[in-house]
Amino acid sequence: MPENIGMRLPRWFAERSAPAAPEEELRVSTVELFLDLVFVFTVTQLTALLARDFSPADALRAVLAFVLIWWIYGGYCWVTNHVPPVRTTRRVLLFTGMGGFLVIALALPKAFGDGPDGVWFAVGYLVVVLVHTFLYLQASSRALRLLPGNLGATALVFAAAYVDEPWRTGLWVLAVAVLIVSPYFIKQEGFPLHPGHIVERHGLLVIIVLGESIVAIGIGAGDLPLTADLVAAAVLGLALAATFWWMYFSDEAERAEHALLRIADPVRRTRLVLAGYFYAHIPMLLGVVGVAAGLKKLVAHPFDPLYPGPAIALGAGVSLFLVGELLFGRALALGGSPLRSAAAVLALASAGLGLVSGMAQLAVLVLIAGGVAALQRSHAARL
Incomplete structure (x- = not known):
């Protein structure tokens, strides 16, 4: 697969894409700030989860959920650093990712319970992972290195929604571990940052x-x-x-x-x-x-x-x-x-x-x- 590729999108949606040059000065755009505001709703929900009864179990759950969300949010910081959202295609993809973050935040307070919220958390996470990959692929095929770890963690969160404790929390711990160690197994060449x-x-x-x-x-x-x-x-x-x-x-x-x-x-x-x-x-x-x-x-x-x-x-x-x-x-x-x-x-x-x-x-x-x-x-x- 070539190192730099243009995604084959429908004509009504297609745009020529190119990464920002490494020497180009790049500042934060308003659409990125919009994404940050949606992301911070997850922080609000984490605070509500922790303040519910301040139990050690809820503290552990808040940490696990935060690390999972922080990982993919960091991915969005990197992708907009490499592929600035200056075109309509990229902005529409970012808005789609915001929808995924919103679903994550809405599901978060009960994501570790017995209801469907755990599944919805995983659905939202899958959306933000796929949008992140789609954005990165507009500039470089190197983004595919990240996909196995991201999808693996998502699959573990999906599986956690269908098991009881302590297996549920155990699968969340494993999902976080997959993401935390994945950078050590990915060649980091090809991810220039501003x-x-x-x-x-x-x-x-x-x-x-x-x-x-x-x-x-x-x-x-x-x-x-x-x-x-x-x-x-x-x-x-x-x-x-x-x-x-x-x-x-x-x-x-x-x-x-x-x-x-x-x-x-x-x-x-x-x-x-x-x-x-x-x-x-x-x-x-x-x-x-x-x-x-x-x-x-x-x-x-x-x-x-x-x-x-x-x-x-x-x-x-x-x-x-x-x-x-x-x-x-x-x-x-x-x-x-x-x-x-x-x-x-x-x-x-x-x-x-x-x-x-x-x-x-x-x-x-x-x-x-x-x-x-x-x-x-x-x-x-x-x-």
Whole structure:
């Protein structure tokens, strides 16, 4: 099969397709942002799944579902990096993929139950996998390397809908394992990436996902009367989200782009993107989900003791974000505060304080995350 091919589409749908040249500057398009907004609905649903009863089983399910969804979302980031959605064909395909993501999100809260939602989750996943492959094939046949792993994981999710626990969760674990290890069995030549687009696309997604923690505050407040306690909790929740923004965007995004641009070898650059923008972002985004779920429960009665689930979600959420930041900095050789690991441990330990007062735990977490952000900013200023 030739390396670059044009798909044989019906005449009414066919367009000449070509990948973006590696030296061409590529920025994020509005249709990609539209896709991101649909994708973030899955994050909202994950928060709802976790906040349902904060059980370890639901936490595991949220992680498994997120990794599956994050894998294919990352695939869409890469394909629009290689094949920009500047033509009608590509945009229609992206809208079709959005439909698949919407089905995934709608099915997610009950995807591990006994009803048909697990099947619908798999149907949505199959749609986004096929659209992703179809888009990539407009530029290169190398995309076929990805298809066996993607279809294999989809088949496992389909099968999981027809078995009982613990086999159901076991098949989901296997599906995630297939996707996580598949990059090590795929030759990574032929996937040139535009660093500016990758950095901008993920940065915009992080901004949107951080907004989920603010939405969670509003949902938690609901129709409650506006009191000084509620306002204080909401402002502290915003402050915590702001520390996440500060850690991620205070010079680090720009330095990450420069670090990728300095890599001349496209295969090595691809591996760094995979390490920094796929693997390292998993704990970061899961951390935001945990914080959002905890804030949702805290804001209504901020000075009351939290139940163990929300307290652990808050502490683990900040801890995971810090771990993700640490992994991201190491993957791209950006450096950072050596105290970040200790701060992650302290954040997790703050759950004990939450059992006494949710507001006290939230205040301590703001101080921990804010301290790391300040140290990181000071370190970046000396570079």
